[in-house]
């Protein structure tokens with residue numbers, strides 16, 4: 001089929017890779033350059049936290065999250081990037097005065113899905129055995145079957161792969177004005193296709209009802225004195241932070257969650273909260289260098305759940321909110337099975 005994808009952020013890329021495997025010919029449209037700097041998928045920490053997200057999410061997120069965790073590895077392999085996938089579990093901890101919050105968090109997960117029984121309580125010895133750098137903590141929980149995709153490496157490699165693929169035409173810096181059944185309108189023209197996908201995230205707000213942005217801020221730190229291997233969260237009554245390790249002692253610290261579509265720079269308040277929390281987790285962050293401070297908005301629907309809308313020769317996928325990496329492969333699989341592959 002001759003297929004078009006409007007919006008080549010996270011969902012658009014996962015779609016494109018799947019459709020190429022099925023032998024289709026693709027025309028991609030994005031208002032950004034191919035490097036994807038503006039996509040939320042480029043700002044994301046890439047955590048695959050099917051369990052931890054259950055604190056506020058519904059169990060459908062867990063179901064799709066589990067499926068995506070299975071699908072990510074073959075997808076990354078297909079572009080030679082399997083080392084960007086890590087599934088060695090994650091850690092959740094808190095300061096002693098917040099242990100009740102920590103216990104409540106874990107109890108909530110256990111009340112929602114049976115598999116959460118595998119979450120392990122760690123004392124100081126258990127913490128040191130798994131993550132020696134967290135030795136100043138006396139209590140934590142270990143969640144197996146969680147991990148991360150190195151989001152930025154995925155975005156970069158998928159750019160190279162798609163740009164070099166003979167069945168792909170990529171219209172960069174091309175704003176799509178509307179996506180309708182079998183047609184994409186841009187630059188005062190309308191092009192017809194056998195099937196079209198609308199994966200413009202927040203950019204689809206004129207055609208997708210009740211879509212809003214939820215602002216998120218992250219800091220990137222170079223911390224040679226810190227050696228944390230797994231995604232680690234710290235609970236606190238006012239804010240929840242996570243530390244996601246990347247290659248070469250680099251860490252993504254995030255993320256704020258603010259009901260706003262403001263994409264301006266990181267605020268003083270957010271950076272103070274994130275940095276003081278991270279320093280209180282590990283004093284080795286004191287001499288870390290702040291290499292990047294980024295803001296983006298998560299495309300979110302009224303119920304905070306992902307949505308697939310199928311039409312004649314048309315599929316729209318949106319609302320992946322704070323779960324894009326956790327959900328994209330499973331949501332794309334579902335959309336293709338309900339749509340062009342029916």
Ligand SMILES: Cc1cc2nc3c(=O)[nH]c(=O)nc-3n(C[C@H](O)[C@H](O)[C@H](O)COP(=O)(O)OP(=O)(O)OC[C@H]3O[C@@H](n4cnc5c(N)ncnc54)[C@H](O)[C@@H]3O)c2cc1C
Pocket residue numbers: 006007008009010011012029030031032036038039040041042043044045046047048174175176177199200201202203204215216217218254255295296297298299317318319320321322323324325326327
């Ligand atoms: C700070 C932060 C941290 C996050 N951390 C995580 C995490 O740890 N784990 C997780 O699972 N998820 C995380 N997410 C969520 C994840 O990034 C999003 O759910 C995901 O990126 C949504 O994918 P998308 O493809 O719908 O949107 P995007 O990735 O934003 O892609 C949309 C694309 O459409 C293009 N576009 C928009 N309008 C137009 C137009 N009119 N014409 C042409 N192109 C257009 C944009 O340029 C962009 O490339 C995080 C998000 C943020 C902001």
